[in-house]
Structures are given as structure tokens and as C-alpha cells.
Amino acid sequence: MSVRKVRVGVLGAAGTVGQRFIQMLEKHPWFEVVALAGSERQVGREYGEVVRWQLGEDPPEYARRMILQQSEPTLECEVVFSALPSDKAAHLESRFAEAGYKVFTNAGGHRMDSDVPLMVPYINPEHLGAIPCQQQNRGWKGFILTNPNCASIPLAMALKPLHERIGVVRVLVTTMQGVSGAGYPGVPSLDILGNIVPHIEGEERKVETEPLKMLGAWGGYTFEYAPIRISAQCHRAPVRDGHLVAASVEFSQPVAERDVLDAWLEWRPDILGMDLPSSAAHPLVYRTEPDRPQPAKDLMAEGGMGTVLGRLRPCPLLGWKFNALSHNTVLGAAGCSLLNAELYFAATEGTV
Amino acid sequence: MSVRKVRVGVLGAAGTVGQRFIQMLEKHPWFEVVALAGSERQVGREYGEVVRWQLGEDPPEYARRMILQQSEPTLECEVVFSALPSDKAAHLESRFAEAGYKVFTNAGGHRMDSDVPLMVPYINPEHLGAIPCQQQNRGWKGFILTNPNCASIPLAMALKPLHERIGVVRVLVTTMQGVSGAGYPGVPSLDILGNIVPHIEGEERKVETEPLKMLGAWGGYTFEYAPIRISAQCHRAPVRDGHLVAASVEFSQPVAERDVLDAWLEWRPDILGMDLPSSAAHPLVYRTEPDRPQPAKDLMAEGGMGTVLGRLRPCPLLGWKFNALSHNTVLGAAGCSLLNAELYFAATEGTV
Amino acid sequence: MSVRKVRVGVLGAAGTVGQRFIQMLEKHPWFEVVALAGSERQVGREYGEVVRWQLGEDPPEYARRMILQQSEPTLECEVVFSALPSDKAAHLESRFAEAGYKVFTNAGGHRMDSDVPLMVPYINPEHLGAIPCQQQNRGWKGFILTNPNCASIPLAMALKPLHERIGVVRVLVTTMQGVSGAGYPGVPSLDILGNIVPHIEGEERKVETEPLKMLGAWGGYTFEYAPIRISAQCHRAPVRDGHLVAASVEFSQPVAERDVLDAWLEWRPDILGMDLPSSAAHPLVYRTEPDRPQPAKDLMAEGGMGTVLGRLRPCPLLGWKFNALSHNTVLGAAGCSLLNAELYFAATEGTV
């Protein structure tokens, strides 16, 4: 790694995902935050005044005095992390990429584009290969690299080793998602205290399609989706952080319990050898207790960058069923975007 | 209806289900509570002193001064409603039935017995037909009639009209269950505040088997189970009352959305014509909003004796998926047992 | 009561307090809802479409098809119940009163006006006497009659008999308030799940002053405030409905526990003899258990129109301390306004 850190900016810095970026970038060994951008109303004010900080007491010291800038491709940095709301993000991110910025985004607008990687470094680091194609297609000097929806992640993480080693055909998944996934102010307390809401706008479509792209292959010209069929039912639950899913999986061949467990336990994603600063040491953790994973206990596994599995048992319909849990604003959002950036620099710029 | 009310007793009267019996039997037009039974420690004390009342301010006036008796077949009544813990219930209920009592029980011990009805009057009133056989088999003057586990009910209610009219083959169901289903003290608050627990002991087996008996037929000698395969994943959620389920259903033939909706909306269980005092007017309610049913809004539909459906949409795997909700201590426990008793008396003793 | 019902309208009908008005006015024996008013965006649409109903499954049948009108003094009714947000309410309510409407409002704008009653019928029905003065002062044909802030009510209810019979000098009160008091969307779930917020904008000032007006006297020209000093600390808690307060009271003379209890238990507000439709039979209920009142158990005492007291014990500083609880959207808002209207018609129009 070179002595000079990469200069980065954060778009949508005051939102809940933006805050997680700010937090995870504190004292980052490779990246230095030099620009924060916010809404019109926030521009020109200090971050510490503007933000309604949700992650404990205070924003990190380094960010408090930074002045919020406009979300325009005039920020003096090489990388932007985007925590923009999806409706505003797509066009703006394109303008940044066109202007030469490396854009790592949590927003949904470009996730399913045919030349944009939808990437979790544990799962599909080879999708980085789409970037030159994207740049050529669009005439961009920069690029856009996306991470998936927070509810797609625990499922895709659980499926990756199973699909790679055994072959997954069909998946039925039910989610129970924490409220931080909706941002702030997000879910009104009257809607969720002592309640469960069986609906999150647009979420089921994402959970049914994003994993197919991630588990698929970059074909050199476009992505070949994995031939898996997923059906999702998404729920909001009175939990602060953490997305718990219950999944049933049909494999392409008969499998024993040991096969499934081994696929998970022996999985060693390529990036583990790269010593990326934000990577989990064990991206998948399997709990043997009968009542795990639980948000209250397993949320912070591997610093929030892991996915916790449990309760593997036969499914009389599809084959095997289990639960999985990821932290929706760490691995499920900012953490994944950050890991994407780390992988990019480690892979393409060698010694970073 | 005759002038004299049927004399009833309640076993396990101080527990959470027992309390619901006491509440629903207040001013009941057919039944008069004349005996309450409790644990050794409670015997001889006033109900109002012993009970830790969970259903609002106070137990009904009529019950407060009643003295708790031993759970022995010496109670001076014709009917007993059993809210006993399952481990103690099975043997004791047999002794009551042998001694001539009509036992309507919420406990699980006898649910799957080959000559004991597992009944929800909306669903399978014809299973009453097993009682004479049960009496003959066992040499009992009384009988035992059970109602299902609280989490089986919303699923079985949703499936009944679908199976009857269309034919159901396979079902995948995920439950999110309120804490009152575990009784009192039940779930420790440290386990459930801001958390979801993907495990309820023994629950999945019940949800996978009980509906098959209910949706099956009484064959004159034993029950023929419905040839449906169910896979369940059960979760405890930080909700006081109400069991919400997310289900996907495969039918025996292609069906359109209209077919499913019509099956639900046009279903008119036979017992609706009998004017049973505790019956819902509309046992199934379908909500058209995108985010219903929810425990906080739909729990008390039809006084807690209804089941609320919503979110019917195609399932890319099995056919159709939807949500269903029932009140777990009303229709899901005491209310169902009471409705069973009402049906029994209306059906067998004519004018009651 | 005459055969013709009084025609009433509801302003702010779609908000949380507006909904409670709609609910409590269903089948009201004296009042008939003939007009609903809403925001610009809502005008012209059906209530059932516009409202995000919070009080169970559905708005009452009678209201669903009603078309929302503008909040202008052109509504064809005699009475308006106002559930307007406070910032908009004050001026608009004056215009309604000027135009001849009888305005019963839950909004705060006029509560402390020197000729406007701030009334809870159990406490200070004689403040009705200010209305003629108000009309003369302002040249109005109609009038405005207000009810207190939801957090002032449990305290004022507890103090009334104590002040009347013994004399109260100083009160220290801490509140723990349910989220419905902030309306909808109101409190974001990220702010309150598993949390307590020691701040509610403007609330402490209201709790410190409103009871003084209510416990004071109408002097024929202006109100004489009760010479009590109150200090309040207000908190938002993760509770749906119900405002629980912990109070310590200093009396003007030495008192025994029995004196305090007797003052509460023997209190019989004058209006109890009037058979007002929405009145509690027992406006104050004292619980003797060591852990009451609690929102989960005592919220619906007297249909939500009562106040529940408990835990009276010596305060080593001030004299006596205790807890009190009221339902913040029933007695604490719409219910009080409705009871005010009932009292007004019973008192001034005799035969109602």
C-alpha cells in the first residue's frame, strides 16, 4: 500500500447509511474522507450540526467540522461512496462516473444494469471484470459499482457456497427486517411498536432478482444470471438493526445435511487471502444452538461484516431449510460498499 | 335453548389460556362456570387472589370469589374446559372423560389421537362424528375434543376453502408469533425485546401435521389425513398477541387469482347457520390493502374469532402466496375450545 | 333529549385524534356527524380512502364514504370538534366561533386564553360560565371550549379531589408518555424502539400550567389560577397508548394516608348525576396492587374515560407520592372534548 491514502467523498452523508460510511471510514488505513455531500438544505453547514446521529453518542471527531457540499461532480476526490436515496441516485451517480469518479453505491438505480457489477466481495469478486466494459459502453472515465439490497445479502451469502458446490434450483425465503433499513425518520413508531408489517415497498422483487445476478457469471459482455428461482415474502419487524431470513432450498441433486454444512463451513472466499481491512475473517458463521441466529445476539458477528446461519433441518417440501442473519447497515449497506472499494483497489491497483 | 345453563368447569384457570376462558365465559348464554381448578399451590384460595390477570384490569366479577379446586374428576359440572399445560393434561383429561365429563381441551396431548377430534368448527364440524367411536373404544361415558395449536389455526383457516374447492398439494409457511402463546411467565423479556427468535419448541411439527388432520375426513373408524405436505418455520416476535403467517401454496391444478379470492370470499362454513354465540359472522376476512394483515390492526377482527387474510400474489415457486393472522389466545386457544363446545351442544343436544 | 340529534363536524378528521373522534361519535345518542374536514390534499376524497386508520381494522361504516371538506366555517353543522394541529388551529377555530359554531377543541392555541374554558367535566364544569363572557368579549355567536394536553390530565384528575378537600401546594411530576400522543407519523421508530426520550417539545410548560387553570376558579371576568406550583419532567416511552405519571405532592396541612385515599375514593364529581353518554361511572379508580397502574393493564379502565391511581406512599420530601394513568387519546384528547360537548348541551340546553 502506498503512503498516500485514496481521497474519498460520501454522498448522502447525513442519512442512516451515510452515517455508517462515516463511522466505518474513521481511521481507515487506505481511504481518507475529504468531502461530504448533502441535500440543498444541508449544504454549507457543519456535518455535526446537520446530522441526527443514530450510531451512539456522536459522529467521529474527524467528520464533525466538515462542511457539507453539493452532490455535484466537483468534489475533490477520486472515490465517492453513495448513500443517496434511490430516486435521486441513478442519474447523479452516472454524472459522477462520467466525470471520472469511482462510484461505490448502495443505491438501487444501477444494480440491475447489464454492465454494472452488483457485488459482495465474498460472493462475486470476478464481476469487477465488467468495469472496463461499462466504461467503454458509456464512454466513462470513472465507473459505478453497486452492492445489493440489505435483505438480499443474508440469502445470497447463504446460497453462494451451496450453489457453487451443489447447485441450487429453487428458494423460498421469508424476511423479518429491522427498522433501520428504512432510514430516518423511516418507519413511524405507531406502525411497528408491538406489530409486524407484511410489506416493504419493492423489496420482494429485489430479493427475488438480485441474488441471481450475484450468483451468476460475468460473461465478458453481459451478466449471465444464475438459473435459480426465488420467491420472497418480506416483513418489517420491531427490531432496530438486523435482517433475519427463513429460507427453504431445493438443490439440483440429493444432498445430505453434512453436504450443506460442509459447503458452508469449508467455504473460503478468495478475498480472504487479500487481507482487506473491512473483511470478516469468517464471512459465514454457523451456530449449532437450536434458537440461533437472533438479531439480539448475532448482529455484530465479525463486526457486522459476517452472516450468521443456523437451524439447518430438512424441509419436507424443498429439501433443506435454515435461518440466516446479516447486519443490514453494515454488511447490508455501507460495509459492503466499502469492502467493494477495498477489493477494487487491492485488485486493480496492486499494492494500494 | 333450555332455561338451565350447562354447568362448566375450567382446568388451569389461572394460566393465560385459562384467563381467556374465564373472560369469554362471562355472561355466556349457554354455559355457567361453576368450578375452577388450579395447581396444588392454588387450591383453596380465591381466584382473584391467585390469578395474575393479563387481560386488562381485573378478572370478571363472577370469578373473583370462586375457590380454586383440585384438578380431579370430582368437580360438580358436566363440561370441563382444559387450559392445562400439555405435560400434565393428557392423563388427567382421560380420567375426566372416563368419569363422564365432556372435555374440551386446548392442550396438545390428545390432538393426534386416532379417535379424538381436532376441531375448529368453521373447518371440520363433521369430526364430531368421532366421539361415539372414541367412547366405545375407550369405554368412556364422557369424551375429549381438542382444538389445534395456536399457530396451526391461521394456516388451516386459510387452506380450508382452498383445499375444498381447488385442492392444495404443498404449503410452505413461516410464522411470526406473539409472546402470549408461551403463557406466563413464558418468554423472558431479555430474549425478545428488539429481537426475533427462530425457534419454538415442538411448534413446527404441530403446524406441519395438525392441519392435515383438520382438513382430512373422519372415516367412521379413524381419520384420513388430507394429502397435503406442509413445511413450517416458526419464530417468536416482540408482539403481545397475534400469530402472523406467511404462506406459499401449490394447488392440484392451475388457478387464477380470482379463483383463490373467490374460494375465500364465498366460503360459508355450515356452522354460520347455527347462530353459535361465539362464532364470527365472517370467519375469513380478506384485506385488500398492500400491508395487511397486521397484529396491531387486525388482531380483534370479529372479536378475535376471525382470521384475516391479505397480500395474495403469485409465488414464482409454488403458485400463490399470502399472509394470514389469527388471535392466538382467542380463536387460537380458548375461543376455539368454547366454539367447539357450543357446536357440540347445538349439534347433539338440539335446542341446547 | 330531543329527537333531533345535534349536527356535528370534525376538523382534522384523518389525524390520530380525529380518528378517535370518529370512533367515539359512532352511534352517539346526541350527536350526528354530518361533516368531516381535512387538509387541502384530502378535500374532495372519501374519508375511507384518505385516512390511515390506527384504531383497529377499519373506520366506522358511517364515516367511510363521507367526502372530506375544507376546514372553513361553511360546514353545515352546529358543533365542530377540532383535532387540528395546534399551529393551524388557533386562528381557524376563532373564525368558526365567530361564525356561530360551537367549537370543542383538543388543540392548544386557546387553552390559556383568559375567557376560554380549559375543561375536564369531572374537574371544572363550572368553567362553562366563561362562555357568555367570551362571546361578549369577542363579539362571537359561537364559542371555543378547550380540553387540556394529554399529559396534564392524569395529574389534574389526581389532584382535583386532593386540592378540593385538603389543599395542594407543590407537585413534582415525571411523565412517561405513549407515542400516539405525537400523532402520525409522529415519533420515528428509530427514536423510540428500546429507548426512552427525555424530551417532548413544549410539554413540560403545559403540564406545569394547565392544571392550575383547571383547578382554579372562574371569577366572572377571568380565571383565578390555583396557587399550586408544579414542576414536570416529560419522557416519551416505547408504549403505544397511555400516559403514566409519577407524582409527589405537598399539601397545605398534614395529612394521613387515609385522608388521601378517602379524598380519591369518596370523590363524586357533580356531572356523574347527569348521565352524560361518554362519562365514566368511576372517573378515578384506585388500584391496591403494588405494581399498578400500568398502561398494558389499566389503559381501558372505564372505557378509556377513567384515570387509574396506585402506589400511594409517603414521600420523604413532599408528603405523598403515587402513580396515575390516563388514556391519552380517549380521556386525554377526543374523549374529553366529547364529554365537554355533552356537558355543554346537558347544562345549557336542558332537555338534550
Place this chain on the structure above:
Amino acid sequence: MSVRKVRVGVLGAAGTVGQRFIQMLEKHPWFEVVALAGSERQVGREYGEVVRWQLGEDPPEYARRMILQQSEPTLECEVVFSALPSDKAAHLESRFAEAGYKVFTNAGGHRMDSDVPLMVPYINPEHLGAIPCQQQNRGWKGFILTNPNCASIPLAMALKPLHERIGVVRVLVTTMQGVSGAGYPGVPSLDILGNIVPHIEGEERKVETEPLKMLGAWGGYTFEYAPIRISAQCHRAPVRDGHLVAASVEFSQPVAERDVLDAWLEWRPDILGMDLPSSAAHPLVYRTEPDRPQPAKDLMAEGGMGTVLGRLRPCPLLGWKFNALSHNTVLGAAGCSLLNAELYFAATEGTV
């Protein structure tokens, strides 16, 4: 500090406070856990099997394989940390002290003994002086040193600098306490979900008396209590961790806001110079936002070893009012006991 670590044992190691000891003692620079003790039922089993771990995923590696021993003074260590339930603790702790153990206990049995320190090192380190007297009185080679009840701590912390610099006369305090304070299984979820319970057995007496001992002086023979009068009202709230208090304080002289703030902000407890491993750098933190402290945001201030203050404002009755928050199982229990031990060794054994 010498090279050899002090050998310590933990009594009640599997309970919620015991778990916090285990967690905080991991990699402790001065102490090495060599013995864990549990109930009869647990003796002879591995800690990792016995414990129902509440503090995230897993107990620390070092503790998992340790075999639980009997709670008898045969443990091979010099120090015992006691997380025993109070009813069992008093006698047993005496036997340990008699046998020569240094007992640092969170249990309540000896807190108010006339020769036993009740100590928070930030507040009253000089109470260590009672130990020789205790040993002489009782003929013990070891000793007992206690820390206060979890709800006494935020109040005592807030009062210390005020009493020292200004003089406190009377305090009225209301608490809102997290459920972990009641241990496990502790508070049933049906009692606390969406509820507040205005009662915690024995708690008010503790909060009214313990601070007086802590803020008092060790007189060489017995403790002289601070001449302060406290009145407490204690509530259990649906919060996992954290005890929030609302307090009003009367001073012995007129004070300005600045005086109170300065007393807090300028307070520098003596022990800060000793570099104790578990000490907060800033034991008191004052937040200037209008809605702080909150459990969700301020719980982990200073790693849970700090107390967070906020909302200082005039109290029309007593003088000044404010909120304070501490973590009830860190500073409020195990953390305080551990800090007591650190202080003891640093103060008495010099080089530790």
C-alpha cells in the same frame, strides 16, 4: 504492576452480572480468571454449556471450557467477584472474607453494613479506609467491598460534584430502568412489552439510602451519612440496558445554572490520575442537546463506565432538574466492582 497477575474467581458466573464480569475480565492486564462458581446444578459442567450468554454471540474463549465449581471458600484464588443473587450472597460472602478472600461484590446484603465500604471509585475511594476496621471487627483476613445498586449509580454520580462543591439538601428522583437489571429470566415479556411497570421490589429504598452512604464520609469507626433527603419512584421500562433517571435537586444555597454545569464539567475524581484499566476517561459527560441522554444513544459512553447528564433546567420547586443515565450492568454492576478491585490493588499494593 508485577508480572504475576492476581488470581480471581467469579461467583454466580452464569448470571447476567456474572457474564459481564467474564466479559470485562477478558485480557484484563491485572487479573486472571482462574475459577468460576455456579449453582449446585451447574457444578462440574463447562461454562460454555451452562451459560445462556446474553452479551452477543459467545462467551470469551478463555471461559468456555472452564469447569464450574462450588461456591465455597475452596477456590484457588485471591479475589472473588460476586454476582450472587442477594438472598444467597450475604452469608456466603462472609465465609469467603473470613477465609481470607478479597470479596468484591455486586450483591446487596452487606452494602449498608457499618464497616463495609459501598464504593464507586469515582465517588468515594477514601472509603477503602474502612477495610482494616472491618477486618478487625470481624476477625477476617479477607474483606468485603460492595458496589451500589444499579439505579443508585447515575444519581450518585450526578450528585457527587454538586454535593462536594455546592451542597445538596433534597433530591426527588424518578427512574426508568432497563430489564437486564432484573437478571435472567427476570422480567416476563408479557409484563413489559409496550408497557411500563411502576414498581421494582426494594429498589426505592436502595436509591433513597445508598447515595447517602456513598456521599458521606468514613469516620474511622463508622460511616457518616450525607445529610441529604432523597425520594425515589422506580419504574421498569421496555429497554434492554440502561437506567435513565429524572432528578430535581435542592441545594443548600442559591446556585446559577453555570455553577451546576461547572461542578459537573470541572469535576476530576482523584482516581483519574491512577490509570486504572477500567476507568472512564470522563466519568461524567454532559450533553447539550435538548433530548439527551437516551439509552439508545448514550448507553455506551466511555465504554459503559461513564454517566451521561443532560437537560439541566430550573425546577420551580426544588432548584434544578436534569436527567442522568448509566449502563446498569457495566458501571451499574460488574464494571463498578471491577473498578473497585482495581482501585484496591493500585492503592494498597502499590506496584500492582
